[in-house]
Amino acid sequence: MKGGTSAGRGWCGIVWHRCPRMGDVLSRRLVELFHWVDPGPDSSHLVSDTSGWWRDPAVLAGIGPALAGLFPDARPTVVVAPEVTGLLLGPLVAVAAGAGFLPAYKMGGQRRRAGPMRWAETPPDYRGRRLRMGVDAHRLGPADRVLLVDDWVATGAQLDALDQVVRGSGAELVGAAAVVATCPPYVAERLRLRSLLTGDDLD
């Protein structure tokens, strides 16, 4: 990731929802373990390094409850999160929320999908890609209350596509929970996005 140019980090001047106490302790740990990396002279972008989060037992134990805690009254039936990082993060949140987990895949990725899928196309994401994002069509329906989860929301493009997928299935979107949100406020509002950190926290 993640569009880590100095210009790309300054969007969020708004007040984001934070989980009291536990969330604030975790958020400080997330900041301590995060690094911007300069890939070298050929790159105009700093690249985020979040690998320290997953290596840390306290983060691994706390991040699911903290993200689920951003929506304490939402009662989601299912967490939907996009590959690849969402395949790690989504189940942690689902367990904490008492929900199931449904992975969202990118068309053309390594994993061939068998059976019917429900797809939607993203607008250009943080890397300018128009992706097709999809979930197993049999695993989502009108009885579901969906919490979208991601590690980082930059343009919101991937979650926008998943919002379309959810609505197309007849399920209800209860919101989106992210570790970091650097997207414009109007995108956050549209997605009902709450995050533990903003771009300003990671300067």
Ligand SMILES: O=P(O)(O)OC[C@H]1O[C@H](OP(=O)(O)OP(=O)(O)O)[C@H](O)[C@@H]1O
């Ligand atoms: O807000 P957006 O512009 O949609 O970008 C955010 C998405 O991009 C990153 O995933 P990426 O596709 O890089 O895959 P990864 O999980 O393998 O890092 C990140 O994990 C989000 O899913």
